């Protein structure tokens with residue numbers, strides 16, 4: 556997970572989500588993490604921080620060779636479903652301003668742009684904050700994706 560984050564999320568930035576930090580973070584009771592596998596091989600993961608009324612999607616990434624097969628959507632939808640089940644009001648996240656692929660991915664999942672956070676990433680790049688409100692996952696997609704968390 557840390558290696559995928561470094562390669563595909565934090566490229567060109569100081570490595571923030573190191574193995575140790577991720578290990579500590581996913582052990583928190585307030586963290587919800589999913590790992591996706593294809594044929595027993597690691598394909599991607601998502602991590603969200605769960606608050607009293609809101610969830611924050613901290614990391615989501617899919618291995619390059621596993622993309623465009625709905626893995627990212629399922630990793631996101633299980634986070635949204637968990638937040639919905641916990642009766643949270645909204646889910647937010649930050650995405651790199653130059654990461655237009657991820658912005659389209661989140662737009663397809665109904666996330667809306669809230670604001671730009673200048674120089675959010677180590678003073679190197681702006682972030683765009685996105686929000687899903689109200690929290691609602693498409694039942695059709697959850698049924699289609701079948702496996703329960």
Ligand SMILES: CC(C)(COP(=O)(O)OP(=O)(O)OC[C@H]1O[C@@H](n2cnc3c(N)ncnc32)[C@H](O)[C@@H]1OP(=O)(O)O)[C@@H](O)C(=O)NCCC(=O)NCCS
Nearest residue numbers: 563615616617622623624625626627628656657659660663
């Ligand atoms: C963004 C990312 C998670 C998408 O994962 P994925 O498994 O390829 O996405 P899916 O196959 O589930 O796609 C779901 C929907 O998102 C949209 N989408 C996904 N990738 C897209 C792209 N590159 N361009 C435009 N739309 C895209 C499509 O609408 C797609 O629906 P469709 O299959 O009906 O067309 C993946 O590209 C990734 O890991 N990128 C690097 C890490 C990253 O940027 N993470 C997010 C920021 S933390």
